[in-house]
Amino acid sequence: SAVISQKPSRDICQRGTSLTIQCQVDSQVTMMFWYRQQPGQSLTLIATANQGSEATYESGFVIDKFPISRPNLTFSTLTVSNMSPEDSSIYLCSVPGSRTGVGDGYTFGSGTRLTVV
Amino acid sequence: AQSVAQPEDQVNVAEGNPLTVKCTYSVSGNPYLFWYVQYPNRGLQFLLKYITGDNLVKGSYGFEAEFNKSQTSFHLKKPSALVSDSALYFCAVRAWFSGYSTLTFGKGTMLLVSP
Numbered sequence: 001s002a003v004i005s006q007k008p009s010r011d012i013c014q015r016g017t018s019l020t021i022q023c024q025v026d027s028q029v030t031m032m033f034w035y036r037q038q039p040g041q042s043l044t045l046i047a048t049a050n051q052g053s054e055a056t057y058e059s060g061f062v063i064d065k066f067p068i069s070r071p072n073l074t075f076s077t078l079t080v081s082n083m084s085p086e087d088s089s090i091y092l093c094s095v096p097g098s099r100t101g102v103g104d105g106y107t108f109g110s111g112t113r114l115t116v117v
Numbered sequence: 118a119q120s121v122a123q124p125e126d127q128v129n130v131a132e133g134n135p136l137t138v139k140c141t142y143s144v145s146g147n148p149y150l151f152w153y154v155q156y157p158n159r160g161l162q163f164l165l166k167y168i169t170g171d172n173l174v175k176g177s178y179g180f181e182a183e184f185n186k187s188q189t190s191f192h193l194k195k196p197s198a199l200v201s202d203s204a205l206y207f208c209a210v211r212a213w214f215s216g217y218s219t220l221t222f223g224k225g226t227m228l229l230v231s232p
Contacts, residue, residue: 001163006160041224042222042224042225043161043207045214056214056215056216058214092160092161094219097163105151105166106151107163108161108162110160111159111160111161113158
């Protein structure tokens with residue numbers, strides 16, 4: 001299965017600023033997914049990122065707040081813009097476990113723990 | 118819409134005893150079910166999956182899960198718990214989002230294994 005390098009692993013940011021999170025995959029993948037895990041909560045899908053097209057955002061998430069880039073098949077970034085304390089969460093990227101589809105599950109990055117003060 | 122429910126926020130068990138972490142699902146069609154574990158300050162790690170075949174699925178670290186279609190359940194089990202098993206466990210099901218399939222997760226169950 002794919003190996004994902006996600007960074008930064010954690011950061012403490014001032015409100016009103018932006019943070020860009022990076023995920024690098026060791027193989028080419030068509031789709032990458034970005035999740036948010038708020039404190040004490042489950043994972044919620046933010047958006048799906050395909051190379052060469054705009055990301056598809058889920059209900060409650062908008063591009064202006066969470067712009068995503070997908071310049072190639074091994075890399076993606078998620079930016080958390082104009083941060084407020086409510087954005088304090090763990091952000092994770094994910095890719096399908098194999099080219100053959102969901103049967104091999106999904107691989108997750110190690111997560112970025114964001115604290116906004 | 119596909120969903121999973123984990124009815125317990127926390128499960129406490131003594132080391133050496135069997136453990137069960139419960140999960141029920143709601144899907145249309147055949148379910149693709151998964152269990153993941155999250156250790157403190159770590160990402161999600163895949164434990165096991167059920168796609169088709171035997172109802173008893175064996176996974177990593179001695180964990181197994183039993184798929185029960187009539188009860189729409191996919192409980193995680195281990196015959197003998199270790200203190201190192203203490204972590205947050207998530208049940209997940211394949212779901213469709215905006216034309217793409219990925220996972221939707223339960224709220225998680227904290228497993229605490231006491232020495």
